[in-house]
Amino acid sequence: MIVRTRDWYGSRSLREQRLLLLMAAVALPLLIWLLVVRPISSAYDAALERHLAAVDLNGRVRALAAGSSGRPIVNVGAPDSDIALVIAERAAQSGLVLDSNNAAGPNDVSISIGAAPTIAATQWLAQLERDGFAVNDLRMTPTPDGEVAVTARLVRRTR
Secondary structure, three states: OHHHHHHHHHOOOHHHHHHHHHHHHHHHHHHHHHHHHHHHHHHHHHHHHHHHHHHHHHHHHHHHHHHOOOOOOOOOOOOOOOHHHHHHHHHHHHOOOOOEEEEEEOOEEEEEEEEEOHHHHHHHHHHHHHOOEEEEEEEEEEOOOOOEEEEEEEEEOOO
16 A cells, blocks of 8 residues: 555656645644544543532532531521621631631621632522621632632621
8 A cells, every 4th residue: 555655646746746745734734633632622621611510519518518517507696796706607607717807896797718619608698698697898709729719798787
């Protein structure tokens, strides 16, 4: 087969040989891209999507596990209880770590969380709203590791 191809190529004129080499120079990288690079790139993108879905699911499962740890969720105490302690306890029960927790008054606190799973942070804030807190000035920014950084001001609603 190699001998036949070499004889066929040799029987061509110099101009035809150059055109065949040019065609091979264009076709070979195109075929490599179509048969190797593109499938690998698609597989990488699919793996990245599956990884992000698994990270999201992991955050949901951890939030559910932290919420069902057997400890009852404490309702908001009387207005004279320290709001910063209540928020810190709620965050610990949800498995979140507060970077700062500064009370600005008897019913007002500013919090920040450096990194938390998105689902866990939003479920925690939703639970606080159900328990009588208003979430004001909420900022959620994504972090490079797929989590979010949260800053918010929480105000206890008076009854």
